[in-house]
Amino acid sequence: MTLVWLLVALAAVPVLVVPLTHVVGRRAGWAVAPAYTVIAALMIPTAATVLDGGEVTARYSWVPSLDVDFALRLDGLSLVFLAIVLVVGIVVMAYSAAYLPQGRNLGFYLWMTTFALGMAGLVLADDLVLLFLCWEITSLASFLLIANAGQGGEAGAQRTLLMTFIGGLALLVAVVIIIVTTGTTSLSEALGSDVWSDHGLLTSSVAVLVAVAGFTKAAQFPFHPWLPDAMAAATPVSAYLHAAAVVKAGIFLMLRFSEAFHAVPAWNVLLTVVGLFTAAMGGLFALTQTDLKKLMAYSTVSQLGYITAAIGIGTEKALTAALIHTVAHALFKSGLFMMVGVIDHEAGTRDIRRLPALRKAMPVSFWTVVVGTAAMAGVPPFLGFVSKEMLLGSMLTATGPAWAGPLAFVGLAIGAVLTFAYSAKIVFGAFIDGERDTEGIHEAPAPLLVPAMFPIWLGLPLGLAPFLLQLPLDRAVEAMVHHEAYELALWHGITPELVTTVLVIVAGALIVSRRTRLRPRVERQLLPWSGAGAIDGFARLSWRAGSLMTRLVAADQPARHVLMPVTVLTLLMGLGSLGVLTLTDVPATVPDLFEPLDALVALLVLLAVIGVCRADSRVTAAVYLGGVGIAVTVQLFALGAPDVGLTQLMVEVLTVIVIMLVLRSLPVRFAHRAHARKRLPLVLGLLAGAAAGLGTWVLTGRREIAETGQYFLDEGYEVTGAHNLVNVILVEFRALDTLGELTVLGMAGVAIIAVLATVPEHTLRRSAPHRGLRPLDSDRDQRAAAALEDAQANLRPLQLLLRVLLPVLLALSAVIFWRGHNAPGGGFIAALVGAASLTLVYLARPTDRAVGTRRLHLGLVGGGVSVAILTGLLGYLSQEHSSFLAPLYTYVGSQHLSSAMIFDAGVYAAVLGLVLIALDLLGTEPVTPAFTPGPRPQPRTPRTGGLREREQVGDWTELPEDEKPAAEDAGSPESTESTESKEQHA
Numbered sequence: 001m002t003l004v005w006l007l008v009a010l011a012a013v014p015v016l017v018v019p020l021t022h023v024v025g026r027r028a029g030w031a032v033a034p035a036y037t038v039i040a041a042l043m044i045p046t047a048a049t050v051l052d053g054g055e056v057t058a059r060y061s062w063v064p065s066l067d068v069d070f071a072l073r074l075d076g077l078s079l080v081f082l083a084i085v086l087v088v089g090i091v092v093m094a095y096s097a098a099y100l101p102q103g104r105n106l107g108f109y110l111w112m113t114t115f116a117l118g119m120a121g122l123v124l125a126d127d128l129v130l131l132f133l134c135w136e137i138t139s140l141a142s143f144l145l146i147a148n149a150g151q152g153g154e155a156g157a158q159r160t161l162l163m164t165f166i167g168g169l170a171l172l173v174a175v176v177i178i179i180v181t182t183g184t185t186s187l188s189e190a191l192g193s194d195v196w197s198d199h200g201l202l203t204s205s206v207a208v209l210v211a212v213a214g215f216t217k218a219a220q221f222p223f224h225p226w227l228p229d230a231m232a233a234a235t236p237v238s239a240y241l242h243a244a245a246v247v248k249a250g251i252f253l254m255l256r257f258s259e260a261f262h263a264v265p266a267w268n269v270l271l272t273v274v275g276l277f278t279a280a281m282g283g284l285f286a287l288t289q290t291d292l293k294k295l296m297a298y299s300t301v302s303q304l305g306y307i308t309a310a311i312g313i314g315t316e317k318a319l320t321a322a323l324i325h326t327v328a329h330a331l332f333k334s335g336l337f338m339m340v341g342v343i344d345h346e347a348g349t350r351d352i353r354r355l356p357a358l359r360k361a362m363p364v365s366f367w368t369v370v371v372g373t374a375a376m377a378g379v380p381p382f383l384g385f386v387s388k389e390m391l392l393g394s395m396l397t398a399t400g401p402a403w404a405g406p407l408a409f410v411g412l413a414i415g416a417v418l419t420f421a422y423s424a425k426i427v428f429g430a431f432i433d434g435e436r437d438t439e440g441i442h443e444a445p446a447p448l449l450v451p452a453m454f455p456i457w458l459g460l461p462l463g464l465a466p467f468l469l470q471l472p473l474d475r476a477v478e479a480m481v482h483h484e485a486y487e488l489a490l491w492h493g494i495t496p497e498l499v500t501t502v503l504v505i506v507a508g509a510l511i512v513s514r515r516t517r518l519r520p521r522v523e524r525q526l527l528p529w530s531g532a533g534a535i536d537g538f539a540r541l542s543w544r545a546g547s548l549m550t551r552l553v554a555a556d557q558p559a560r561h562v563l564m565p566v567t568v569l570t571l572l573m574g575l576g577s578l579g580v581l582t583l584t585d586v587p588a589t590v591p592d593l594f595e596p597l598d599a600l601v602a603l604l605v606l607l608a609v610i611g612v613c614r615a616d617s618r619v620t621a622a623v624y625l626g627g628v629g630i631a632v633t634v635q636l637f638a639l640g641a642p643d644v645g646l647t648q649l650m651v652e653v654l655t656v657i658v659i660m661l662v663l664r665s666l667p668v669r670f671a672h673r674a675h676a677r678k679r680l681p682l683v684l685g686l687l688a689g690a691a692a693g694l695g696t697w698v699l700t701g702r703r704e705i706a707e708t709g710q711y712f713l714d715e716g717y718e719v720t721g722a723h724n725l726v727n728v729i730l731v732e733f734r735a736l737d738t739l740g741e742l743t744v745l746g747m748a749g750v751a752i753i754a755v756l757a758t759v760p761e762h763t764l765r766r767s768a769p770h771r772g773l774r775p776l777d778s779d780r781d782q783r784a785a786a787a788l789e790d791a792q793a794n795l796r797p798l799q800l801l802l803r804v805l806l807p808v809l810l811a812l813s814a815v816i817f818w819r820g821h822n823a824p825g826g827g828f829i830a831a832l833v834g835a836a837s838l839t840l841v842y843l844a845r846p847t848d849r850a851v852g853t854r855r856l857h858l859g860l861v862g863g864g865v866s867v868a869i870l871t872g873l874l875g876y877l878s879q880e881h882s883s884f885l886a887p888l889y890t891y892v893g894s895q896h897l898s899s900a901m902i903f904d905a906g907v908y909a910a911v912l913g914l915v916l917i918a919l920d921l922l923g924t925e926p927v928t929p930a931f932t933p934g935p936r937p938q939p940r941t942p943r944t945g946g947l948r949e950r951e952q953v954g955d956w957t958e959l960p961e962d963e964k965p966a967a968e969d970a971g972s973p974e975s976t977e978s979t980e981s982k983e984q985h986a
Helices: 003-042 044-051 076-099 106-124 128-147 151-182 187-191 194-198 201-217 226-232 235-256 265-288 292-313 316-347 363-377 383-395 404-432 446-464 466-481 496-513 515-522 531-550 558-583 596-614 618-638 642-663 675-701 707-720 725-733 735-756 779-789 791-819 827-843 854-877 900-922 973-985
Strands: 056-063 068-074 889-892 895-898 947-949 956-958
Touching: 003 044, 003 056, 003 068, 003 076, 003 106, 044 056, 044 068, 044 076, 044 466, 056 128, 068 076, 068 106, 068 128, 068 187, 076 106, 076 235, 076 316, 076 446, 076 466, 106 128, 106 235, 128 151, 128 187, 128 201, 128 226, 128 235, 151 187, 151 201, 151 226, 151 531, 194 201, 201 235, 201 265, 226 235, 226 292, 235 292, 235 316, 265 292, 265 404, 292 316, 292 383, 292 404, 316 363, 316 383, 316 446, 316 466, 363 383, 363 404, 363 446, 383 404, 383 446, 383 496, 404 496, 404 515, 446 466, 496 515, 558 675, 596 618, 618 642, 642 725, 642 827, 642 900, 707 725, 725 735, 725 900, 735 854, 735 900, 791 827, 791 900, 827 900, 854 900, 895 900
Parallel strands: none
Antiparallel strands: 056 068, 889 895, 947 956
C-alpha cells in the first residue's frame, strides 16, 4: 500500500464510522479494529522496503505559489511510530466495543479515528506545513475526546487545549523561522541544512521552540498538568491518546528534530534537565494518588520524562534507549490503562481506599497487572527492563562536563526507585491490601479482558528476545544520526546499570514493606496548589487584565469606543510619516499632482464635515454624512476609477438608507452637551485628519507606482486574459483575501440576525422627538400632518416610477456582473445595484413589510460563501497552477469565460443577502422568534404625559393613546405634589 492510499484508507474510517455507529452503537469498535488490522497488513510490503534500508516517499504539488507540497516519507523513525498507532489502535478499538456503555457513542469513534488519521499524517509528513497541520489535528481531536466525557471533562478539556495551543504557537514560530532560514518547506531538506551547524543564536532559538512544542504534548514540566486533567475522558481514550499516541506526538517531534539539534548545547541541557526533573516529580506525585487512573497519569508523566532526558543526551545509545522505551511504554501503559478500566468495570471504583483485595476474585487480571507493573518498574525479563537498563547506561554518555553523566545517572536512578514504588502501589492497592468483601465481583469477560492483556503480555517475549526489534530500531536511529542503533540484549554482563537496577529493586522493596506507615504521610497534597489550580489562576489573572483593558471602551458612548483606535492611528500615522520625511528622500514635486476639481471637492467635503459636526438633528447629520460620501465619489470618478467610484456611490446610498432605518428607533435630536466636551473630539478629529493627510502625501501621493502595481498593469491581461484590472485583482490575484472578507461579511449578517431577531418589540418602537416640538395649532398644520401620515398616497409616484425603474436596475445589475471581467463592474458592484433596486421596493411599500424571509437571507449569505469556497476547490483542476482559488479559463466562441465569474456569483449572493437582512430587521417590526432565550423584559412604568423613559438619558418614546395612564394613577412625584398643593389651597 502506498503512503497516499494509507492516508486515504485511514480517512475513510471516520467517514464510515458515523453511519456504522448509528446502526450498531458501541460495537462499531469491532469493525474499526479489523479495518486497522487490514490496513496494517497491507503496509507490510512497504515496511519491508524501509527495513531493507530504503525510504518510501510521495510528493504532490499542494500550494505551488508557496512551494508547499503534500509530501510524505516513511523512514525507520516514522515506521516505529506508525506501528504504535496502528497496533495499539487495534486493541483499544476492540476493547472499546466491550467497555463503552450502551449507546451510539458517535463522538467517541469519530474523534478517535480522526485522531489516528492525524497522528499517521504527523509521523509521515515530510513538509513543515503539513507537519504543523497534522499536529493541530491531534490537538483538536484530543480536546474533543476529553470534552466528550461530559460536564466533568469540560475544565480538563479547556486546560488541555490551552497547553497544546501554547505548543502549537511555539511550533508555528519554529516552522516559519525554519522555512525562511532554509528556503524550503521540505522537512528532510530543512533538517539536513548546513545552517544548524554553527550552533549560534538562531539554531538555539529554533531548538528551544521545538522543545517547548514537544514538552506541551509530552506533558513535561511545566506543561504537565493537562495530562492528569485528561483522565476525565473515557479509559480507552487514556489508553490510546495518553499512553501511546498524543503524548508520543511530542516524543516523535523531539526525535525527528534530533537530526538537526542532537549536538546543540541548548537542546541537550534543556531536554535532559527538564526530563529528569519531570521524571522525579511525576513519580513523587504518582505516589500521592489514590485514584488508579490519576496514578497512571502521573506515572505517564514520569516515564515520558525518562524518554525526554534520553533524547536530550542525543548520543547513539541514548536515542536507541529513547526509542526502545517508547515502544515498551506504549505496550505496558496502554494495557495498564485498560486494566484500570477492567477493575473499575468489575469493582465499581478506581479508588484504592475503597477497593477490596481482588487477587482471588480476578486472578487473570491480577497477574496481568503484575506483569505490566513489573515491566514499568524495569524488572527482568520484560521489555521494560531492557529499555530501563539502556536509559541508565545512556545517561553516562552525556556530553559536557565530566560530572554531567554521573549526575544524570543518579537522577534517573532516583526516578527509578519512585517508579518501582508506585508500580508496587498499583498491585498492592488494587489486589492485596483491600479490606472490603469481594462478593459479587468476578473476572471480566473475555471481550473486555483479552484486548487489555495483549499489549502487556507482548512485552514478555520481546524482553526475552529484544533482537526482534533490532532492525527497526537500527533504521530509526539511522534516520536521526545516520548510525545504527545500540545493540539490544537482555544481558550485557555485570554493568553499573545492572547493579543500579538491583539497588533500585531493593530500595523499592523497602518502601513497599513500610507502605502502611508511609501511606498517611504520602497520600496528601504535597504543595499548597496544584497544576490545574495554577492554570486556573493564570486564566483568572488574564481575565482581570483583559477586564482592565476593556474598561477603556466598555461604555455605550461611541466616543469611548472611537477614542483609543483613533488616537493610536493618529500617532502611528503622524510619527511614521515624519520618520519617512526625516530618514528618506521624498520627492519634492510630482507632475500633475493637483487638479482644479480637487479644490472644489475638498471644499464640499470640508463644508459637509462641518455640517456633520454642528448638526443638532440626527437626520441632518446623516444627510451631511451622505454628502461627504457623494463628494468622494465625484473625486474617484474624476481620478478615472469608475469601478471604485461606482462602488463608493452604491455603498453610500445603501449606508444612508440603513442609517435612516436605525434613526427611526432613536430620538430626532442629539442630547445636549456642554461646549467643553466638544473640544476633545474636535481636536482629535483635526489631528487625525492632519495625520491621515500627511501620511497619504508622504507614503502614497508622492511616489511612483509600486512594483506590485506595475506588475499588475504589465502582466494582468497576459496572465488572466481580462482587461478590468480592478476586478481581476479582487477575484484572481487576491481572491483569498476577498474570500476572507466575504466570510466576515456573511458572519456580520448572521450576527445581525442573532442580535436583532430577539430584541423585544417595545425597544424598537419609533421614537418621537422629545424636545423642540411645536404644537399643531393651526388647521393648516393639522392638514399637513394628516397628509404626511397618508403613506399610500405619498408613495404612489414612487410605485409608478418603480414599474419602469425596477426592470432597468435589475438588467443593469446583470450587465454590470457579466462585463465585470473586462469592463468596469463585477459581482460586488452588481450586487449593490441589485440591492439598491430591492431597497426601492422596500421604500415603495406603505407598510413595514419584509422584503424576504429569514430562510432566504441565510440561504443567500451561506450559499454565496459556499459557492466561493467550492469555486476555490475547482482551482485544483488547473493543469498549470493546481492550487486553491486558481481560476480556470475557457472560450465560448469569442467570449472569454473564467471560473472567477462563479466566485463573483458567490460574492453577489452574499452581499445581496446581507442588505436584505439589514432591510428586514431594521426596517420592519420585529418578529417574535420561534425560540426566545428567556422572558421578554417588561416595559418600564409609564410616566404622566404618556412618555416612557428609556435606558439612555433623555431618550423618550411616544406611547399609544390607549396606553397613557391617568394622571391620578401615575404615582409620580409630580402628581403627588400636585395633590398635596390642592389640599393645602382647599
